[in-house]
Amino acid sequence: MFRDTTDSMTKTIIISLGGSIVAPNKPDKEFLKEFRDTFFSIIESDSSKKFVFIVGGGGPARQYQKIYRKICGSGAEQDQQDWIGIAATRLNAELIRGIFVPYCKDAVVTNPYEAEKISGRVLVAAGWKPGFSTDNDAVILAEKFNSDTVINLSNISQIYTEDPKINPNAEAIDQISWEDFKKMVGDTWEPGKNVPFDPVATQKAAEMHCTVITAAGKNLENTRALLEGRNFIGTVIGPD
Secondary structure, rough: OOOOOOOOHHHHEEEEOOOHHHHOOOHHHHHHHHHHHHHHHHHOOOOOOEEEEEEHHHHHHHHHHHHHHHHHHHOOOOOHHHHHHHHHHHHHHHHHHOOOOOOOOOOEEHHHHOOOOOOEEEEEOOOOOOOHHHHHHHHHHHHHHOOOOEEEOOOOEHHHHOOOOOOOOOEEEEEEEHHHHHHHHHHOOOOOOOOOOOOOHHHHHHOOOOOEEEEEOOOOOHHHHHHHOOOOOOOOEEEO
């Protein structure tokens, strides 16, 4: 359990929104409605907060990438797998942008370096180009909008010492340094790689002395507690 006390919660808040909770196989209508209602409530109750959502590709990205690999075999190209995943992130992002009207007034951002302003209270971003996951885009956007924290909402509540599905004795981690986290995720990006935060983004976040908070995105009460500076369940990564 953590209580976040960083000043970033009163600035632009960067949220990497896992595709696994937006569209585990197809768009999760019930979750998305509850997610929208929760953030509408937060936006309406606190005029100081703006949000940037960077949306992942989820189940559709992995399904399409898998089919591509099966058909092409050894001829499957990594860049093409990335482009397939990027297309899925952009479809999911357009959905998120649509449900956040009227607070989202800008087009979906596809190049994080070109994001200059937030006309409303919400900005939505999607995948950029091969070799860069949406986690990495989130870190770039944090740098662009002078935020020292990225909130990573996914389908896991905390990071564990090992995969708890394989080892039931694996322990949840409340806080971990970037150096120790880098040992867990390695340093190579692969399309569709299932890690709590991707290796390229990890390296950049560590260099920026950024904090990443991972939490279960579908637990919206926990998300609200995190955003309001109350006790929450999650893992805090860095800064060293």
